[in-house]
């Protein structure tokens with residue numbers, strides 16, 4: 502379903518990277534700019550929101566937010582509580598969607614004095630309609646409200662609902678932070694290609710196309726990544742040499758530990774900034 506004038510007005514609190522990705526998706530799919538408001542303290546960010554999307558960008562919370570049926574909280578975990586204090590009185594009638602990492606819906610419910618809260622963990626490929634978002638709703642959120650949020654998030658890519666709110670920390674560690682891991686691997690593959698004598702642009706093109714192609718193959722295949730990997734790995738061949746090296750250096754174990762560190766940080770953010 503595409504966004505239309507039947508959608509409620511949306512108020513974004515915070516107009517940074519992730520808010521822009523979601524707003525871009527909504528506008529691209531036909532949401533009228535006149536139905537989107539943003540509160541964004543940074544003048545430069547407000548100017549680019551107005552220029553790119555033609556939406557109203559306010560420097561601070563005001564009564565203008567009262568028309569919003571959906572409030573999207575897209576501020577950093579560190580500033581959520583202050584932003585909530587400034588906006589809560591104007592967003593009382595809205596259903597709330599938070600994309601902040603870590604901050605629990607219990608904290609948000611206490612700050613906003615409502616239980617109509619959905620938490621989301623999107624990722625930046627939302628910018629090109631290829632995002633994936635983990636969603637969790639508190640019991641007070643109605644089926645229709647969940648449907649509305651699904652329609653909003655669909656404009657940025659896929660979504661999954663998680664059963665337990667704590668699962669969102671895992672989503673954060675896997676797909677929320679995940680694009681950064683992909684970019685890091687792209688950097689490493691490009692560097693390796695350069696070191697082996699390829700022109701940097703060619704090395705980068707090879708690396709990006711390999712991630713794209715490998716992901717697409719996995720997405721379309723009914724076979725496990727393990728089987729797909731074995732098909733690349735000829736006995737006594739080049740891939741085998743690379744994978745043995747990775748196994749000897751416990752690359753996989755370290756990579757899994759890194760995602761555990763991200764999950765742990767999400768839990769810490771909840772404690773540090775959720776009070």
Ligand SMILES: NC(=O)c1ccc[n+]([C@@H]2O[C@H](COP(=O)([O-])OP(=O)(O)OC[C@H]3O[C@@H](n4cnc5c(N)ncnc54)[C@H](OP(=O)(O)O)[C@@H]3O)[C@@H](O)[C@H]2O)c1
Nearest residue numbers: 515516517518519543575576577578580584600601602623
């Ligand atoms: N980037 C990602 O990949 C990603 C993915 C999933 C979830 N998230 C979550 O999304 C949230 C936003 O991340 P981001 O990357 O979009 O951050 P960001 O680009 O820094 O955007 C946050 C914006 O909120 C503004 N802001 C700060 N205090 C405010 C207030 N009191 N009222 C209104 N706006 C305020 C900030 O302005 P100033 O710069 O002036 O402070 C900034 O422009 C975070 O909680 C993060 O955990 C991010």
